[in-house]
Amino acid sequence: MPDVAYDRAAAARPLDWVGMRRVALPLCVSDGDGRPQRVPAWADIGVDLASAETRGIHMSRLYLLLQERLVAGPLTASLLRTLLRDCIDSQSGLATTAHLGLRWEQLLERRALASDNAGWKSYPVAIDASLSPAGAEIVLAFGVEYSSTCPASAALSRRANAERFETDFAGDDAPSKVDVREWLSSGRGLAATPHAQRSRADVRVTLRDDVDALPLLELVDAIEAALGTPVQTAVKREDEQAFARANADNLMFCEDAARRVAAVLSTSPRVARFDATVSHFESLHAHDAVARVAGTATG
Numbered sequence: 001m002p003d004v005a006y007d008r009a010a011a012a013r014p015l016d017w018v019g020m021r022r023v024a025l026p027l028c029v030s031d032g033d034g035r036p037q038r039v040p041a042w043a044d045i046g047v048d049l050a051s052a053e054t055r056g057i058h059m060s061r062l063y064l065l066l067q068e069r070l071v072a073g074p075l076t077a078s079l080l081r082t083l084l085r086d087c088i089d090s091q092s093g094l095a096t097t098a099h100l101g102l103r104w105e106q107l108l109e110r111r112a113l114a115s116d117n118a119g120w121k122s123y124p125v126a127i128d129a130s131l132s133p134a135g136a137e138i139v140l141a142f143g144v145e146y147s148s149t150c151p152a153s154a155a156l157s158r159r160a161n162a163e164r165f166e167t168d169f170a171g172d173d174a175p176s177k178v179d180v181r182e183w184l185s186s187g188r189g190l191a192a193t194p195h196a197q198r199s200r201a202d203v204r205v206t207l208r209d210d211v212d213a214l215p216l217l218e219l220v221d222a223i224e225a226a227l228g229t230p231v232q233t234a235v236k237r238e239d240e241q242a243f244a245r246a247n248a249d250n251l252m253f254c255e256d257a258a259r260r261v262a263a264v265l266s267t268s269p270r271v272a273r274f275d276a277t278v279s280h281f282e283s284l285h286a287h288d289a290v291a292r293v294a295g296t297a298t299g
């Protein structure tokens, strides 16, 4: 059968990236307990076309390698490195580099804060993997949603509560502890509430060369613990009260959240470099408060 890919290229020149975008496949990843889990995923796979005179690459070979390796899984850094090497080799000398992008939603089970319940949250995950004569680089990216309560608004709310207390207990007689407790528990005891909003940390980490298992769960757990207020799954009243306490104990500007995320990533033994952006989708403003932090890890 004719194979025009071998034709001599018109306007011959090398190309930086040739391949396929949005290849659908059932990606085999490891779930939170290390068991293989198949998830719908989309892959972008490509190589450079280093041979200026050759018209086309062998696309089917890249496609078949994706189906052969990523469906069997589970996805690890060594599987990605081997796949990229084989993508380059499949082109029989036409290519020197390969790039693979993967995107999927990862379900992770999360326990309630106080009750004996649990539920599942979906996390957006992506992989950007490349192999060139300079070596391999694997970037793991994911998003973590949390609640942020504004520290400035909290201070102003406490002041409003104190002023209302003075108004309601304006007489000379000192109120009893019971009076104060009842007032605090009543609607009058909350003169103002600080604004809080759903927020998201978008994290990208370049993995160290000695990492094989993808540290998604480890990093999600560490970041959610550092922020203190991850959005919840199953919520009973005791969970909601615990969440309200966690927000009071973890008042955060976007700058505070960015520093907490950086403190985790900069000390992780799995991370070589990181780049994180936190976005607070403000309930006070029609715009978002955003902070970005990047650096190398020393862990």
Ligand SMILES: Nc1nc2c(ncn2[C@@H]2O[C@H](COP(=O)(O)OP(=O)(O)OP(=O)(O)O)[C@@H](O)[C@H]2O)c(=O)[nH]1
Binding pocket: 003, 005, 055, 056, 057, 058, 059, 060, 061
């Ligand atoms: N390189 C290239 N191939 C394309 C493009 N669009 C479609 N194809 C098709 O991709 C199909 C697979 O290409 P190849 O991998 O060369 O298929 P093949 O020649 O049957 O397989 P091999 O013998 O292994 O090379 C061919 O039918 C091409 O026509 C394109 O823009 N560039």
